[in-house]
């Protein structure tokens with residue numbers, strides 16, 4: 037693809053592989069951003085918008101966006117902090133996936149139970165900036181100097197193996213379910229931060245004329261994210277139980293209430309958080325609601 041093909045297009049960076057890739061593709065599809073990625077090319081033109089998608093390693097996306105080489109991007113909050121780009125990128129929206137925690141882990145069977153026990157020893161990580169800053173603070177608090185300060189060593193992956201291989205006394209790595217660390221015989225002794233995937237733009241954009249398109253894409257992606265978080269709930273309830281029902285399902289703004297023909301009953305329609313759906317249905321049954329139904333949302337603007 038020649039450079040002219042990109043002229044005037046908004047550049048949108050997407051992780052090219054790894055944990056965030058599949059969900060990003062789902063978000064693009066939900067936002068009706070249509071593209072065909074030929075032969076795994078790293079740049080591809082969007083068919084129905086003046087946008088080009090740029091597939092990059094997740095860890096490079098903060099600096100591309102922060103330095104204005106691309107206009108918009110999706111990556112992990114952790115990656116932005118590790119790249120020290122938090123002042124140069126604006127986190128427009130949390131995306132509700134790629135959720136995990138950056139933790140200090142140490143061998144379960146060993147003597148290290150706290151980060152103070154680990155301070156001064158060897159720590160292996162892919163997050164040398166965040167781990168370095170974290171242990172600098174602890175070393176300072178413990179007044180460790182010179183060779184007695186914590187030794188941080190970078191590895192590109194399989195961080196969890198470092199203790200068993202005799203390379204480290206503890207590690208700093210991402211944990212989601214905890215399965216990887218448990219299998220490696222490690223346990224958490226501290227959490228540095230919680231993270232998830234975020235939509236980002238440059239804090240000082242190079243192309244001001246893209247602002248309306250960034251607004252449009254942001255609004256569409258917000259709709260896709262909200263649709264994955266909420267479900268629609270409808271049920272019937274007698275009028276005398278309506279105040280109790282409204283307490284259980286207040287809705288995002290207020291419930292929609294429609295009278296049922298010829299009866300002293302109403303139909304209620306509200307959006308509720310997906311993760312609360314089962315509890316909400318239990319509560320509604322208790323107060324006498326009937327015909328309770330839950331519907332998934334394909335898309336929405338709320």
Ligand SMILES: Nc1ncnc2c1ncn2[C@@H]1O[C@H](COP(=O)(O)OP(=O)(O)OP(=O)(O)O)[C@@H](O)[C@H]1O
Nearest residue numbers: 053054055056094112113114115134135136210212
């Ligand atoms: N286990 C996990 N659960 C949820 N999100 C994760 C998990 N591991 C990583 N992430 C998120 O995905 C981002 C990219 O991690 P990933 O391991 O895919 O790295 P990568 O460099 O893109 O891929 P690879 O390791 O294959 O080179 C992380 O910075 C984090 O925000």
Ligand SMILES: O=P(O)(O)OC[C@H]1O[C@H](OP(=O)(O)OP(=O)(O)O)[C@H](O)[C@@H]1O
Nearest residue numbers: 055193194209210211212213214215216
């Ligand atoms: O708590 P869990 O659900 O087990 O997930 C945590 C694992 O996921 C990430 O690695 P990933 O599998 O992406 O591979 P990597 O080591 O190549 O980064 C992370 O580095 C952990 O190893």
